[in-house]
Amino acid sequence: MTAWFTTEVAALLTLFGAAFGAATLLPFQSELVFGAMQLRDVAPVWLLVLVASVGNTAGSVVNYIMGRGVERFRGKRWFPVSERQLDRAGQWYRRWGLWSLLLSWAPFGDAITVVAGVLRTPLWSFLVLVALAKTGRYIALAWAIAAASGTA
Template sequence: MIGYFGLFSAAFIAATFLPMQSEALLVALMLGNQHVLAVLLLVATAGNVLGSVVNWVLGRVALQFKHKRWFPANDAQLARAEIWYHRYGRWSLLVSWFPVVGDALTIMAGVLREPLWSFVAIVTVGKAARYVALAMITLAWFPPSVD
């Protein structure tokens, strides 16, 4: 049970602006052959999506602080991010799993008032696809042994 909780936690933290790797833990748990693969994928996806929702919420409330000295982006950076997000639209959230860029995308989606339902749906598809692809690559490189 600790494996699932640890994976959920790692995936959750990895989706926020805090540094963490959930992919390595997923592969390690897969290679340990002590966990159900479908459950690992669901747990990792759920944790990662919920972490992205935290970023979305931060984005929703962030603009009220944009004139504070500690705010991480100036007006020009916000304008560039808004142009980029509008150019590629909500579908850019399919790559919300990319390192660094994904965090900014999920925060910008909150800033730009992307509806939560569409945000969660698109982010879930992108993040689940990433974990499934990682699992498929892992299984191709390290096929389970048949005893």
């Protein structure tokens, strides 16, 4: 029983790490890890969804924090984002507002979470909307995997 527990914990930590990395600006893919674990029945689906959602939300918080500190690098020659790009992203976020964080699950969502930090979105609003979006994505993914594999 101890070996099973250790294997499950290691698997869940791997899922957390993959989901965390996928939410940052790093090129990670958590869906493959999630799907493999669901198909191998590593842990109950609700636990996979919980761990992946928390990891993915935590990764988005890293983006938010980076966004909060980006202003000090604005205009530096080595900074990878131009003044124009920052201004355009800010205008887009102001136009669509806080609710655009519900798109944080999408491939371009990482940029939205950074801009939310740049524009000083209140942290609690950020956390609620991003957690809803990320959890919804993993629930939809779990359902799709179950339907495709015939276990739904």
